[in-house]
Amino acid sequence: MIYSTDNPIAIQSQKWLVAALLDLMKEKPYDKISIKEIAEKADLDRSTFYRNFKSKENVLNLYLNELAEKYVNNLVEAGEIDMRKVSKIFLELMYEHIDFISALRKNGLSGFLLDAFNKYLPYIHKLTQDKFPHTISEEHLEFALAFNAGGMWNMLMKWIDEDFVHSYTDIVKAFYEISNFNFVKK
Known part of the structure; x- marks a missing residue:
């Protein structure tokens, strides 16, 4: 599930989370990347991640x-x-x-x-x-x-x-x- 929205702040958060996951995938295997790491890399908290995505796969x-x-x-x-x-x-x-x-x-x-x-x-x-x-x-x-x-x-x-x-x-x-x-x- 991906949270679909017209809210510019939510859209920006999604972009940051995607970019964070892509950056982390350059550094380590996908299955070793945690939701917490994705959120931290995006300078967001885990609750923001879960407001926008259900899982890494959704990202x-x-x-x-x-x-x-x-x-x-x-x-x-x-x-x-x-x-x-x-x-x-x-x-x-x-x-x-x-x-x-x-x-x-x-x-x-x-x-x-x-x-x-x-x-x-x-x-x-x-x-x-x-x-x-x-x-x-x-x-x-x-x-x-x-x-x-x-x-x-x-x-x-x-x-x-x-x-x-x-x-x-x-x-x-x-x-x-x-x-x-x-x-x-x-």
Whole structure:
């Protein structure tokens, strides 16, 4: 549960708590971070934490939902889109936040990232549905969305697991090649 509000003071407290957790994740494993430490790092008390969040996971989810919303906004701002642009925008955003994404992976929390982005798949589909040469039946749509999201997520995780042996440009090129490979020849 995340306390949703228009109160600027509560919104600022949430931002400070998110920033505190992200900073602490650079210093130590996620499971060793206490609510008390997060609140202290944010210069707030524990009661402020609990007024805004139920758990550390809620703090992570707020940040991950913000990343997913930023991804959707970047897609909207891109105008004309295709699968290459969808993947490029995704990879650019992940690259901007690669230290955080790597920390999630190192702490066994990368599934949180996939869950956050999966919530936005139907909206992303609405943005892109008429941009591709093939259409997917409604019956198979959820599977197709999961397939694409899982592929992008797995590429990202493989890149992290291999300690970024490949450059960002190589990853984008690989996705382009895979996208072309998956098109049916006529």
